[in-house]
Amino acid sequence: MPEQSKSHVTVLGLGRMGAPIASAFLDAGHPVTVWNRTAAKADTLVARGAIRATTTAEAVEAGPLVIAPLLDHAAVRQALGPTAALLQGRTVVNLANSTPDHARDLAAWAAGHGADYLDGAMMALPETVATPEGFFLYSGSQRAFTRYRRELDVMAPAHYFGTDPGSAEIHDLALLGTGYAALTGFLHAAAVLDPVGTAPEAFAPLAARWLHGMAEFLPELAREAGESAYAGGVSTVDLNRAGVDSLIQLSLTSGIATDVHEPLKALLDKRSADGHGQDSFSSVFELLRPRDTAEHGTQSAGRPGDGHR
Incomplete structure (x- = not known):
């Protein structure tokens, strides 16, 4: 049988991510406007071989799949506003920086x-577009995700998080929070080492090796938190309290700000004072999760699925 023709893809915006996304579709043999x-x-x-559109209306009219890797929610609304009458039957994939509420607002506007x-969050750099190192998160129309799954995978491995259009943004922000904590911790460590003459470049390989081990520990941490099973952990609250206290004392004697680790110290101190010093470090989760969940053990109905499951 002859190979099925590939979908025509429209890319609105050729910034840091838009240009490599359009290039990836060209490389994959798609007609691209x-x-x-x-x-x-x-x-x-x-x-x-790409087709240049002079207006967003001309670009949207070119094909059924419209991808918008623009700067933010306002830029997407401004670009798509003149195309409203042309959107019937098409799929819009918003890859702009956004909030969950903005994603829901744009989804309602598109449906109207x-x-x-589909709302998308790009967990990638320009150089990791169309490679296994990057990945994109999506939520919104399940029909659209299923129909255009192959096209979405051209940009990066695609993961679907349910029909709530805001869900991809929530997961995006959760991942960013994980990364920010690690990166800020590294910068604090570099400041601690600066007085003894260890350059950040020299320390980075050791930090990367340590973080790799931390990443391997995440499934166990997740299991403990997910099951609220904190007894018998190898890394207890009190053990980590001692470590964080020592780190804060070193920072103080070196004249370095302790802002990075004071919040963790407060959590560990409270957990220990509440009688949970011998529980696993993961039990800090009980102080962070939503209060009604922590008190009543409730869980949100249904967990969104991984697009590669």
């Missing part, structure tokens, strides 16, 4: 004009 406010940014892609909507 591109639009950018500064038209010259499309020159390289047009030379490779007859379009399917």
